Amino acid sequence: MKIALAQQNYIVGDFEHNVGKIISAISTAKTKGACLVVFSELSVCGYPPYDLLCRTDFIQKCLTAVEQVAKHCIGISAIVGAPSPNPELLGKPLLNSAYLLSEGKIQSTHHKALLPSYDIFEEARYFEPNHNFTIANLNGKRIAITISEDLCDDQPMRRNKISPMAELKKLNPDLVINIAASPFSFDNYSQRIAVFADNAKRYGLPIISVNQVGANTDLIFHGGSVVYNANGFLSKSLNLFVEDIQVVDTESRGVIDSKIQFEPNDYIAQIHDALVLGIRDYFQKSGFTKATLGLSGGLDSAVTLALAQKALGSQNLRVLLLPSQFSSQHSIDDAVALADNLKVKYDVVNIKDSFDTINQGLEPVFDDLPNDLTEENIQARIRGLMLMALSNKLGYLLLNTSNKSEAAVGYGTLYGDMCGALAVLGDVYKTDVFKLAHYINREVEVIPINTIVKPPSAELRPDQKDSDSLPDYAILDAILREYIENQRSVNEIIALGFDAEVVAKAIRLVNANGHKRFQSAPILRVSSKAFGLGRKMPLVARF
């Protein structure tokens, strides 16, 4: 059976765009001789639609879109994802469904049983779980159609009460098709791959899985659609982070006997590609082309600019250098060198006059109080204001350059360097930002080496260094990972061998700075626990 895997990039709620893409892939698949083409989970509306699912007009559009696609399934069949109305009177009003389309109409629907409700997922908010497992019949083959999580039912931490695969196996399928919308995270990438291999082997069935590609706001979908044969070996792997359509013949010896070994890129390369896609799609899908940022000469803005240049092109970038009296000449030189390396237009606006005028205006209010963090924040906020002015005047979206270590401990100024439409590095710890810089420089020195090797500094007062206020990033990041990603307690982290005082201070800072992160730009998610919708901590709380 020749099956096409259509790994596509959808825009949430843009039915014309999504249906257009789907119909075009059906036509391509037909040309390539496929008898079935498979699309990803909720493909007609794009994933994640969130509370649009609560709108009856949205659901109506989904159903109309499925009908539209069905009309194009003549001489070929397709599996698309869309919500479907729950036929039962009770329970959530929707099911998360796969539609088998053939001969111009809907042949059967198959519904998701395991609705993820953790991290960034809240499917129990919208959907009723399926308990009624059925097999799809196509061209004499019995197909077990599963949706995303339904194939992951054996992961102990999920504690799932039913096993869709075990139920479906009882119905003697010939192969398994899985349609998914699984976002990328570098730290559970291999786990996801293992699920396919394990299931294929355990049930002795080939598995074809099609995953969404592309970024929708903070969530980056890597694609990585795959075919595993009944022995649990990889037979085909679609390209990562790009749209791809490929056809497999499940009966061919190439598939049945395949033993491809899959070696994913280094995780830094994966993060790099994910962030470039994340930037590109945020802009394309919002209807913007041009980006700006404040280039300080430091590491974070340098890496952000290099990623933005990959995503949007030099001609779509324009940056500001905003030195103050505390900026070192080497910072300005490094920033200029980077802009030149990347062929990015820049302007230099010294903020000293604005800083002085604002301080003068506030003098009667502040009397003779000594300088403190206030004046540091004023500088950061003047920069934010000027960057937003450029954004408003010339139509460049501002990219935020804060990293995850800073976001965690609140080492940043709200409405200052925390400004921006999109936080590019907000899910990348500083130690990984260094690695990203080296990766970007792997062939040629794009980012001036001085930017990478000099001690990190905010340059908001004379001779300031990050290390004045924060532990060494190698230690800080290790502690943060244990607390945020691994959810360990303070005592457990200390027991791992970290200094008790350093741990206590770091965790106190994380918990005290939720109010800043609450107002953060959306953060491109590349880890299994990013700040944002997937980490829902109470703001006013004491723990």
Add this chain to the structure above:
Amino acid sequence: MKIALAQQNYIVGDFEHNVGKIISAISTAKTKGACLVVFSELSVCGYPPYDLLCRTDFIQKCLTAVEQVAKHCIGISAIVGAPSPNPELLGKPLLNSAYLLSEGKIQSTHHKALLPSYDIFEEARYFEPNHNFTIANLNGKRIAITISEDLCDDQPMRRNKISPMAELKKLNPDLVINIAASPFSFDNYSQRIAVFADNAKRYGLPIISVNQVGANTDLIFHGGSVVYNANGFLSKSLNLFVEDIQVVDTESRGVIDSKIQFEPNDYIAQIHDALVLGIRDYFQKSGFTKATLGLSGGLDSAVTLALAQKALGSQNLRVLLLPSQFSSQHSIDDAVALADNLKVKYDVVNIKDSFDTINQGLEPVFDDLPNDLTEENIQARIRGLMLMALSNKLGYLLLNTSNKSEAAVGYGTLYGDMCGALAVLGDVYKTDVFKLAHYINREVEVIPINTIVKPPSAELRPDQKDSDSLPDYAILDAILREYIENQRSVNEIIALGFDAEVVAKAIRLVNANGHKRFQSAPILRVSSKAFGLGRKMPLVARF
């Protein structure tokens, strides 16, 4: 049976504070002769704990807290709310439980069956639903202990698959106790009251319901704990928006024969009281006492200041008047009059010099481009910067003064007038802000009448009026309510009689400004659909 209803104000995760309060109420209840004292849902940890529930150290603290409280239940019993470990190996690891404590230990636990997963609720993220209904036995009485939503099982829109009350009724209880953490919203207040009356009458059982009071970040809990007799009539109603503890004797004629009619205050008075509590608790629970804001002479900042003055006291307020060359003298006069009326210290800082200096700095970048929205935003951002400087230097938290109409259509400057730790009026439409102003002035003119009657203006360019860019607020707010609260489609709203073009423009603005709301301060929720965690719309989307 003499039962105490303990309506208390908890801090999420502050076990020492919460347990201290609970133990103190047990002692008070004992003094008043009660044999049972009832606390609200998840009382030991405070509601909502969100993802703290995913931390094993947090759950351990919850269990220890229950044990601590149990030790004080000698000669009196108590019902407290806390998570409990799910004894089953599969399913979510927790149950949302009520613990019956007596004779120094846990006597029985009773678990929530209906886990709300809509609007601000995501209990399916943490808890496994209960399917095993049991009766608590105390002093020869059979008590059906239910948790919040379990009593609301007959609401058609919820489409609940089981009825906890119907199950419990089969076990012949003598009375029903409901422990809740139901946040206030003015537009479903009466619905909530009706649920108690209906259930009491239908099942012929008295109902005692204890609800949490106090605000946790955006969510305001009104309390409003009640006793209904078996005829469905109200016998006792605890005070709204304050802590309260009261004892009822369920066997007394006063309870059995009661026919109290409940007349809630006007909804504007309710919103007023809710917002005052919301401000007060945000400050107290974050460890702050002092607030600032920018007083423009307009309606929103005036109402916000009056509410803050009620919540925090004049001595804890200090405001800035930040006029520009576009500010009218009457705005300054109105602002000064209000500050004087409320006895609030103020400073006047003209922003013209800062505005000019920043524009000069940007001149080389902007060449000779004409003035536009950029310069309006610069003014708003200078104000935000100066208010944050005051906040940083003197320790005053900045209150945001934007209303819901503005937040909906994006009529505000990100990092400008959208700055602030807490958005006081962000869930109050402009037409209701007017009503709030009249309510605040009900006895004496606190807010200068000129502030209320003059046409709303941002005063960011000469002779600017809100009505230049927006429809009349009466029409705009009506459209927004249909779209946001009632989730109607554009066509449905037009069919209600609104002008098609006006509707299309308003809805387009709502959908185009999600990126601003994404970075908004937390908004005190007073309606059934506030911007914030309960309205989870995709940011990059087209619908």
